[in-house]
Amino acid sequence: MTASWVSILAAYLHLLAVAVYVGGSVAMEVILGPAQRYVPPAQAQVLAQRSADRFLVLVWSSLALLPASGMLLFFSLSDQKLVTSGGIFSTGSGRTLLAMMALWAVLVVNGALITFVYRPRLASKASGRAGGAAVGAQLQTMQQAATWVSRLTRIDLAVALVVVLLGASLAYGNGIL
Numbered sequence: 818m819t820a821s822w823v824s825i826l827a828a829y830l831h832l833l834a835v836a837v838y839v840g841g842s843v844a845m846e847v848i849l850g851p852a853q854r855y856v857p858p859a860q861a862q863v864l865a866q867r868s869a870d871r872f873l874v875l876v877w878s879s880l881a882l883l884p885a886s887g888m889l890l891f892f893s894l895s896d897q898k899l900v901t902s903g904g905i906f907s908t909g910s911g912r913t914l915l916a917m918m919a920l921w922a923v924l925v926v927n928g929a930l931i932t933f934v935y936r937p938r939l940a941s942k943a944s945g946r947a948g949g950a951a952v953g954a955q956l957q958t959m960q961q962a963a964t965w966v967s968r969l970t971r972i973d974l975a976v977a978l979v980v981v982l983l984g985a986s987l988a989y990g991n992g993i994l
Contacts, residue, residue: 827890834882837875838924839981842974845872850967866940873932880925884918913983913992920980927969927976935969938962 849868853861891914905911939962941955986993 824890824893827886827893830882831886831890834879834886835981835984838879838883839974839977841872841875841879842970842977845869846970846974862939869936873928873936876928877932880921880928883921887917908991909994910987910992912994913987916994917980917983917987920976920983923976924973924980927973931966931969935962935966939966 845868849865853865856864906915938958941959983993
């Protein structure tokens, strides 16, 4: 009875984390991004900053919950002999799981780049006291950071959708790899 309860809780948490991550990514990329074009640039920057601040909390929570709930789900549903013998990655489901873990790592690296490298560059303010050349250089740095954030979020969305497909192949079969 406990294993059944644990697997149900793990599956619920896992699907919740996937829904938050993928749904939020779609909303940010497909809805919020294009809508910002119709707002004055200063307001668009504030809107992007505030929404990204909130979304990053959800992103990092989801990225932390995914491996925890996934491992709990995996160990509650898997054949323990296969897991302990080390032969898990010789099966189709094991290779699919390994691919999902590698893609999760890509999401973490992209998230770290966005959070700790590019967002601080976007948050900096261009000061007129430094002179026109310094302001221009700062604005160029901010534009490059915005371009990279946009690229990385699109990559994240594509990777997340591939992970969802791989997960579905595990849920409804033995994986596709």
